[in-house]
Amino acid sequence: MQYRGWLLAGMLSFGMMPLAQSAEVGCPAPALSRMARHTVKSGESLESIASRYNLIPATLMGLNPNVRSGKATVGQQLMIPPYNGIRVEVPSGQSLKDLAARYRVRPDVLYEVNGCQRSPKVVFVPGVNWSPNEATAPTLVGVSSVLSGSPLSGSAPIALGFGWYLPNGATKPVFHSGIDLLASLGTPAQAIGEGTVAFAGNQGAYGNLVVINHQQGYQTRYAQLARINVKVGQKIKRGTTIGTVGQTGTPTTSQPHLHFEVRSNSKLGWVAEDPIAFIRK
Incomplete structure (x- = not known):
């Protein structure tokens, strides 16, 4: 289906990062390879930039350490993910299944979001709210109590x-x-x-x-x-x-x-x- 809404004006003007070479043919491109780049302009705030991309400010803070103070400075380059979530380095000895259990995400969803890579070192976990306190248990972006599960039972490529x-x-x-x-x-x-x-x-x-x-x-x-x-x-x-x-x-x-x-x-x-x-x- 085609959706020609407000996204059209902004998304095509930003360069995209190269696709991960280890992604399997036929899988969606890894979320971390689909980052847009945004240059902060005069009059913009972290909140207004997040709103423009239908994100929450915490998502931008998690992916861009230079704005973790909560303020964006004119001229700063920000990486913009395709949706809310966090970037996570895969701990040694752990698998995507382990990460899926930690963040309460379906393993097949985490696999698809990251381009069906077999052993990625860094992954994007969708729908999780970044926190400055790494010891804090990961929390889901606020929609989890409203929408959850899959529209189809079992695995659905x-x-x-x-x-x-x-x-x-x-x-x-x-x-x-x-x-x-x-x-x-x-x-x-x-x-x-x-x-x-x-x-x-x-x-x-x-x-x-x-x-x-x-x-x-x-x-x-x-x-x-x-x-x-x-x-x-x-x-x-x-x-x-x-x-x-x-x-x-x-x-x-x-x-x-x-x-x-x-x-x-x-x-x-x-x-x-x-x-x-x-x-x-």
């Missing part, structure tokens, strides 16, 4: 991740506003949080679509469904089956998959966020 990509034969990049999770036709799709069904029906390129509004101004979308099991206005709980995987609408790949989005309500409308940061145990 990502066919297409969130962000800009260049379709085959195209000359201009388009923005993919969610993630496409591969699954067999008829696989149950489930809500990742309590909420109210705001839409349930066919919606053009989305095909059969279910939209759920959640607390704290969050919304999830489940598209390309074969069947819809809920109706507008229905109150549902986390884990409720809302439909089944299909190939309706205009999917980005010929393989059966669930197109899944997370959006947050803002003055600019429902802004798309990377769902990877919300998929947890």
Whole structure:
């Protein structure tokens, strides 16, 4: 799906770091290779810069030691991650599974976020709030109590991740506003949080679509469904089956998959966020 919102103006103007050489073909690029660079301008603050990229200030402080005082100085170069999280050096003798347990992130999500690297030395852990006190237990960014789990049970490889990509034969990049999770036709799709069904029906390129509004101004979308099991206005709980995987609408790949989005309500409308940061145990 394409999302042509406020992100378009800023993201293409910043250079991207080279992709990690150890990432497997077909996996999303490692999050740490997708950092944007931002030069602090007059009148900007750490809070305003974080807001521009839909991040929290703690994320920028964690990745940029030069602003850990809480202040950004004109001319400073800041690294901007694709979503909230922290950079972690993998301790000797530990695996991604060990880190996933420590930070309460699904191991397969941590693996995908870091480009399917087998033995990375440094990783990005999504959705965790940086703290200046390393002894403090890691805390999740505040949405964890609202959205958690996965819209598909078991392992679901990502066919297409969130962000800009260049379709085959195209000359201009388009923005993919969610993630496409591969699954067999008829696989149950489930809500990742309590909420109210705001839409349930066919919606053009989305095909059969279910939209759920959640607390704290969050919304999830489940598209390309074969069947819809809920109706507008229905109150549902986390884990409720809302439909089944299909190939309706205009999917980005010929393989059966669930197109899944997370959006947050803002003055600019429902802004798309990377769902990877919300998929947890």
